[in-house]
Amino acid sequence: MKTKLPATSLIEALVASVIFMTIFMIAMVSLVSLTTAGIGFPGPVIIESEACICTEKFIRGNDTEHIFNYRWGEVRCTRKPFSNIPDIIQIDVTISIKGRKDMTYSHLSSYENKPDTY
Numbered sequence: 001m002k003t004k005l006p007a008t009s010l011i012e013a014l015v016a017s018v019i020f021m022t023i024f025m026i027a028m029v030s031l032v033s034l035t036t037a038g039i040g041f042p043g044p045v046i047i048e049s050e051a052c053i054c055t056e057k058f059i060r061g062n063d064t065e066h067i068f069n070y071r072w073g074e075v076r077c078t079r080k081p082f083s084n085i086p087d088i089i090q091i092d093v094t095i096s097i098k099g100r101k102d103m104t105y106s107h108l109s110s111y112e113n114k115p116d117t118y
Contacts, residue, residue: 042072047072047095047097050068050070050075051075051093051095051105054066054068054075054077054093055077055091055093055107058077058079058091058093059091059109063079064078064079064080065077065078065079072097072098073095073096073097073098073100074095074096075093075094075095075096076093076094076096077091077092077093077094078091078092078094079091080092082108087110088108088109088110089108089109089110090106090107090108091106091107091108091109092104092105092106092107093105093106093107
C-alpha cells in the first residue's frame with residue numbers, strides 16, 4: 001500500500017515548525033524578562049566577593065564593628081574574643097540586602113595571621 005504525500009503537506013509541516021519555534025522563542029524571552037525584572041542588586045557571586053573583601057579589610061583593622069555600605073545593602077562586620085582563648089577572635093559578617101533576608105557568616109581568626117594584602 002503505497003501512498004504519496006502531496007507537496008503541500010511538506011510546506012504545511014515547515015510552516016507549522018516555524019510557528020512553533022517562534023512561539024517557543026517568544027516564551028523564552030518573556031520568561032527571562034520576568035525572572036530578571038525587579039532585581040535591584042547584583043548577583044550572589046558579586047555580593048559574596050564583596051563580603052570577602054570587606055572581611056579581609058576588617059581583619060586588618062582594629063575596629064570592633066564596621067559597616068560597609070553598598071547600593072544593594074550593607075556588609076556589617078563585628079569582632080569579639082572567642083571563648084577564653086586570647087589569640088583567637090570571632091568575626092561575624094552579616095550581609096543585608098535591601099528587601100531580602102540577611103545572611104550571617106562567622107569566622108575564626110588569629111591576631112598573628114593578619115593578611116598584608118588582599
